[in-house]
Amino acid sequence: MSPTRTAEAAAEQVPSARIPLPGDPEDALIDEACRDLRLPAFRERFVEIAATARREQVSYKQFLLELLQTEVADRDLRRQQRLVRAARFPRPKRLGDFAFEKNPNLLPEIIGDLKIPSWVQEGRPLVLIGDSGTSKSHLLIGIGTAIAQAGLTVRYTTTSALVNELAEADAARRLSSVIARYSKVDLLCLDEFAYLNLDKKGAKLLFQIFTERKERKATAVATNSPFAEWDKIFNEPRLCAAIADRITFPCTLIQTGTDSYRFQATEAEHQVATR
Known part of the structure; x- marks a missing residue:
């Protein structure tokens, strides 16, 4: 494998040192950012999803996609609940x-x-x-x-x-x-x-x-x-x-x-x- 391909493959993997785990100092900053951006599902699940990503060595894109899909699914559910209540x-x-x-x-x-x-x-x-x-x-x-x-x-x-x-x-x-x-x-x-x-x-x-x-x-x-x-x-x-x-x-x-x-x-x- 060429050095370029090796670097690209390495970049596609989420380094364990960059994924915040429970108790990491990044947790508080991510939590605050999620509050500011109003991402409740993202905020609730990011530690769990990050730990899974680290364990399974998924790519950055896969990690981000799962977080985004979690937020989208949560918003859809909350919208459904609001519409049912409004009825x-x-x-x-x-x-x-x-x-x-x-x-x-x-x-x-x-x-x-x-x-x-x-x-x-x-x-x-x-x-x-x-x-x-x-x-x-x-x-x-x-x-x-x-x-x-x-x-x-x-x-x-x-x-x-x-x-x-x-x-x-x-x-x-x-x-x-x-x-x-x-x-x-x-x-x-x-x-x-x-x-x-x-x-x-x-x-x-x-x-x-x-x-x-x-x-x-x-x-x-x-x-x-x-x-x-x-x-x-x-x-x-x-x-x-x-x-x-x-x-x-x-x-x-x-x-x-x-x-x-x-x-x-x-x-x-x-x-x-x-x-």
């Missing part, structure tokens, strides 16, 4: 925890496709219809969580809570700012849709949200009322038709059935307890 889900639910074997109406492949954010980016609606206890809320929260983890903004609320918020904002002359805030969210998860009758004002306020989001931002709703019964909820046929148009075109429709999963689970627990 304001009432309880944690994951699609991975969903018992598909106890919900024969639902195909894992179809639900799994909804974890891919393309439908949200295209502004397509999602409608979950089924009786109470058929896991609509679990699916709504689980899908919303998956979309947030994919890096998009999500907001969960119930229909009644949203209408109340809009009514309060209207009374305080802040309606436009609240509607603008909801119009920017990539995915709006609206639970308990058409559960309670809405007066004309409430329906008009809700209509404004759907109008702002139509074909631009995705909205997912969970309801126990079939489309044919929505006119009884909104008490205004034309307004009901306009809202239904904005929610259902071109929507993905998931029917969760009529058999209550919660009731089945309670029955199973009761049978076990009485044996």
Whole structure:
């Protein structure tokens, strides 16, 4: 091997004397620099990664790459966590925890496709219809969580809570700012849709949200009322038709059935307890 190649090979190896180990004076300086540069994962892992690099005699580039990848992965995880918190889900639910074997109406492949954010980016609606206890809320929260983890903004609320918020904002002359805030969210998860009758004002306020989001931002709703019964909820046929148009075109429709999963689970627990 030529002297030049020997020097290059030696330069590619990380000398043990240059890698800071626990207790080395360089540790404090690196720690301070990581604080200044806001590199928490880098700061937490550099001693461990440096020790491994020294032991395995990896190159400078490999050592630096692992540190950078550690920081990138940590930032991705923290961003996912921030987006999930910002969605304001009432309880944690994951699609991975969903018992598909106890919900024969639902195909894992179809639900799994909804974890891919393309439908949200295209502004397509999602409608979950089924009786109470058929896991609509679990699916709504689980899908919303998956979309947030994919890096998009999500907001969960119930229909009644949203209408109340809009009514309060209207009374305080802040309606436009609240509607603008909801119009920017990539995915709006609206639970308990058409559960309670809405007066004309409430329906008009809700209509404004759907109008702002139509074909631009995705909205997912969970309801126990079939489309044919929505006119009884909104008490205004034309307004009901306009809202239904904005929610259902071109929507993905998931029917969760009529058999209550919660009731089945309670029955199973009761049978076990009485044996």
